[in-house]
Amino acid sequence: MNTSKQVNIMIGTVLVSIMMFGGYMAYESTRQVHAREEITQRIAERGARLFVSNCRTCHGLEGEGHVGPALNRPGFRILGEHDASGAEPTPPGEADAIHSFLFTTLACGRTNTVMPLWGQRFGGSLSDTQLNQLVTLISEGRWDLVKKIGAEHDKEVGATAKDILVQDVGALSLTEKNCGQFNADNAAELRNRDPYAAKPAAGATAAAAPASGATAAAPAAGGAAAAGKTLATAQGCAACHSAGGSNGVGPTWKGVFGKQEALVDGSTVTVDEAYLKESILAPNVKVTKGFAPGLMPQNFREKLTDDQVTQLIEYIKTLK
Ligand code: HEC
Ligand code: HEC
Structure with a gap:
């Protein structure tokens, strides 16, 4: 067997293994x-x-x-x-x-x-x-x-169907006040x-077409705040945190920046950048009074980059 034949066999073997793999x-x-x-x-x-x-x-x-x-x-x-x-x-x-x-x-x-x-x-x-x-x-x-x-x-x-479906609504009892945070x-x-x-093709436009709000930001922070607004929808924050007023699920973001807020341990805190960051990355450390502690997702630390956290904070700051 000459060398060129041997080389060909080797190349062939490698190719076959690559294909099999x-x-x-x-x-x-x-x-x-x-x-x-x-x-x-x-x-x-x-x-x-x-x-x-x-x-x-x-x-x-x-x-x-x-x-x-x-x-x-x-x-x-x-x-x-x-x-x-x-x-x-x-x-x-x-x-x-x-x-x-x-x-x-x-x-x-x-x-x-x-x-x-x-x-x-x-x-x-x-x-x-x-x-x-x-x-x-x-x-x-x-x-x-x-x-x-x-x-x-x-x-x-x-x-x-008649046996299964409730016929007399009046006979049902109402659920009393409990752990629930959601309503109609x-x-x-x-x-x-x-x-x-x-x-896929329309995705970018859909995500970039938010309702209202992020206009008050300074030009430099404007880009970050706009990105934060898109993120708030994409990451699901907006479903729990309303930008316009309270929806009862999570604390409203409207006007929250710079405000004094009551925590469950009876202390108060000024909502500044550090507090917002801590609330996003390590929620339930202090927990805002009046809301369910377990509801704020615990895993944003793994999901969000430092830049994204900054963008979300810049967005929250613009909501006056
Ligand atoms: C006795 C009647 C009754 C039974 C039984 C019942 N539900 Fe409901 N459910 C309701 C009513 C009424 C509402 C709407 C409450 C409101 O207006 O907020 C509701 C709301 C919901 C919602 C929220 C939907 C929305 O659009 O807000 C979910 C999810 C749900 N029920 C799931 C279930 C599941 C799953 C079960 C069975 C384990 C169940 N329900 C059994 C009466 C019932
Ligand atoms: C399933 C509902 C839910 C989602 C989704 C959610 N949050 Fe929350 N969040 C809460 C609740 C409830 C609280 C208050 C209780 C607590 O602090 O744990 C809270 C507290 C906060 C606070 C403190 C606010 C204050 O006024 O003290 C910040 C900031 C915050 N969340 C940011 C975010 C961001 C950013 C996202 C998305 C990346 C997000 N949250 C997603 C429910 C939610």
Whole structure:
């Protein structure tokens, strides 16, 4: 065998291994996507079973609403990487806000409405695991599973829609004041959001078209404040922190900068840049009085860069 032949064989062997490895990697990533989908499917199925036995009475046979509001809304959907609609995946912060909204509403119910409190932690009948299964069902929009499992269940016990759906609203009791922070007014923003609006090509324009506010900033800080405003929507801050006044979920950002604020330990603090930074990166260190401590997400330290935190602070400072 001469040298050039040997070299050719070596090149050939290397090429074949590269091709085999590439094939394996492609297989492996598809396998992982499928495995993830299967797990989500199983969790949603458990959620659907819980929904069939606990929630259809008020929210309808397929989540279309009855004495309780419709839950099969696009606004409650969290889109993954490869949504069939081709829409952008829901940004992580926004997904967290939807998750917190659904979880808290389920765990605590709604004060002064017939929406019961479900969280075992607060005296209800469902564990955190079960609440998360219901949240997955709703945010994945798997009403097909509710329909299928519900039909099987109803056939077995011989129940009709009339037996299942609440007929006498007057007989239901109201949920008393408890851990809940959400109500129909502050739910409106999530109810009405359109997760399918952010198509890859149109995504940039959708995110850069905010409502009002960041105009008062000095020219130098203006760019940072505008970026902060976009971030506040993309990261889901805006769903809990209203820029215009309180929506009851998180403290309002309007006029908060420079203000004296009461903390739960009875002390007061002046809201300056350092306090804002600490509240974003290490929430619940002091906790603003009057709001639920667990609600402010704990993971922005990992998600936001230093620049992004500065941009958010610059934005909050402009809200007079
Ligand atoms: C006895 C009736 C009743 C039952 C049972 C019930 N709900 Fe509700 N639910 C309501 C009502 C009424 C509201 C709206 C309260 C309000 O106006 O803020 C509501 C609100 C909600 C919301 C917030 C939706 C929004 O647009 O604000 C979610 C999510 C929800 N329910 C999920 C569930 C789930 C999941 C179950 C089963 C574990 C369940 N509910 C069982 C009556 C009920
Ligand atoms: C699910 C709701 C929720 C989301 C999402 C959320 N927050 Fe909060 N945030 C709260 C609540 C509730 C508090 C008050 C209780 C506390 O301090 O833990 C709070 C407190 C704060 C405070 C202190 C405000 C004050 O007046 O003392 C700042 C600043 C803040 N959040 C910034 C942010 C930023 C920036 C984001 C997005 C990157 C964000 N939050 C996302 C619920 C939320």
